[in-house]
Structure formats: structure tokens, C-alpha cells
Amino acid sequence: MNTLAVQRWDDHRYYHHSRINQSLHLLSAICFLISYGLLFSDPAMAALLAWCVSMTSRQAGHFFFEPRGYDEVNQATDEYKEEIKIGYNIRRKIVLLAVWVALPAVLWLQPSLFGLIEPAHDFQGFIHDVGIAWLSLGVTGLLFRVLQLWVQQSFMTGLAWAIKIITDPFHDIYLYHKAPLYLLRGELIDPMGHVKPHA
Template sequence: MKAFLKELATQRWDDHRYYHHSRINQSLHLVSAISFVVAYGLLWIEPAYAAILAWCVSMTTRQAGHFFFEPRGYDEVNQATDEYKEEIKVGYNIRRKIVLMGAWVALPLLLWLQPSLFGLIEPAVGWAGYAHDVGLAWLFLGVSGLLFRVAQLTWQQSLGTGLVWMSKILTDPFHDIWLYHKAPLHLLRGELIDPMAHVHGHVPSH
């Protein structure tokens, strides 16, 4: 358990110091985290609509922060290139995220053109039925994406690394609320980039 918690802390630390310099990105992660927590609660009541909330609000705000606001140049704080960070990223790097988000966009179109998914499900009736099917498809995509990356990490590194990453992803909403709850305040003060003063002195050599 000690080793598990130590690796979890390392993955969280690397994720923060490498990929969350922008205060806008941090603020969007706060919005994402809060909506994910709501989606977790809704999952027990209506899984399809929980998935719609998670993908349409939580994931879009989270990924918008990374795609549009996070600096992609040389990381002076960590003395690392963007290429290096993308190569060592434990979770979904930008390339993998593009594939995942592409699948997210494609699923509603597939269900519109093939309501029965080639005979696998009963065709939806009306807009509510269509939205319900899309939600379930997105829920399947989310679970599949999670398990697929765990399998990849198990193959490439170890089962422990994969399980730690899965635990990190599932608990990130709660951790992000604690970590970034002050980000909007910093943003209102005009601070667009986190100075990351807490990172200095903890940077490994590359």
C-alpha cells in the first residue's frame, strides 16, 4: 500500500507540475471536477445522463484547458521540452486525447445513421430515446478508454502503474477541487500563469 500511495502521489505531482501551468486551465479543471462529482452521484440514478454530463461538460472543459490554454513550448519550470513531456506522460497525451475525443464526436453520428448499431441494440424511439442511447454509448466509451489505457500501461510498464493511474483518474475530481479551488481568484487578479514556486527545488534532472 505504501508503494501504491507513493506512486499515486508521484503521478499526481507530475501531472500538476507538467500540465497545469495556466490559471485558465486550472479554473476549467475546477469546473470539470465539480461537474464530474455531480456526474458520479447521477451515475447511481441515471447512468446515461451522468455520461452526457461527464462528456459534454466535464470532459470538454477539462480538455479545452489543455488544448487551448496550456503553454506548449519549452517548460522553463521543469526544464523539459513539450515533446519530452508528451513522450513520458502516463495517461492520455495530446495525440491519444485527439483519438478519444474523435470517438466521442463520432458515436452520436453513428447512432443517428445506425440506430440499432447494426442490430446490436433496439433502435431508440424519439429524441429522448436517442439521447439515452448516446449517453450509454459515451459511458461505454469512457469505461473502455479507461480500461484500454490500463491494459496499455500494464503491457508497457506494470500492472501496478496501470492500477495507480486508474485510481488517480477516478479520484482526480476530488483532488482537483482541493488543488485548484483558488485558481479563479488568481485569474481575477490577472495572473494567467501559475508561477509554480512550489515546484522549484523539486525538479529532477533530465
């Protein structure tokens, strides 16, 4: 639990200064919770919602709105933060998102996925297969990073990160539910008064 708490704190203080990013994380979190519910009745639709709305809004917040310069609050360079990031840093995210974009194209050109699945017979079936492929990608991306962290740092680090990722929607709603209100007041950057700089 201590490892999880440290990972959550570092994620918040290093990567969520923008109120727009925080607001997009709130939207993402709400959609992820809906996706969690859909997993039990329609896994393909759950994955479509998670990737097309939750992940795109979340990553748009990081790519387009989060400041990438020197972090005065934490006295850290962007390069340092990218190097120590436990989860998916920008480079790893680009690889993951490239695979996400490529999967529908692969399924369009190879409906049977090279003989691994029953090919779809109509567009609705194609969309279903894309959803299942994206669900598989999400699970694979999670497990792959857990294994990486296990090898590079420790099993506990990887396990804590997996728990963090799965429970992030609940935590993000708790952290960022007021972010849209701050935005309406014209505050684009969280002053992070609760974060103390390094000694």
C-alpha cells in the same frame, strides 16, 4: 500509494501551469462529482454531463490555454512531456475525442448499433442511447489505457493511473479551488514556486 502520488505530482507540475486551465479543471471536477452522483439514478445523463461539460472544459484547458513551449519550471521540452505522459497525451486524446464525436453520428445512422441494441423510437431515446454509448466509451478508454500501461510498464502503474483518474475530481478541487481568484487578480500563469527544477 507512492506511485499514485508521483503520477499526481507529475500531472500537476507538467500540465497545469495556466490559471485558466486550472479554473476549467475546477469546473470539470465539480461537474464530474455531480455525474458520479447521477450514475446511480440516471447513467445516461451522468455520461452526457461528464462528456459535454466536464471533459470539454477539461480538454479545452489543455488544448487552448496550457503553454506548449519549453517548460522552464521543470526544464523539459513539450516533446519530452508528451512522450513520458502516463495518461492520455495530446495524440491519444485526439483519437479518444474523435471516437466521442463519431458515436452520435453512428447511432443516428445505425439506431440499433448494427443489431446490438433496441433502436430508439424518438429523440429522447436517441439522446439516452448516446449517453450510454459515451458511458461505455469512458469505461473502455479507462480500461484500455490501464491494459496498455500494464503491458508497457507494470500492473501497478496502470492500477495507480486508474485510481488517479477516478479520484481526480476530488483532488482537482483541492488543488485548484483558488485558481479563479488568482485569475481575477490577473495572474494567468501559476508561478509554480512549489516546484523545484530538475537537478
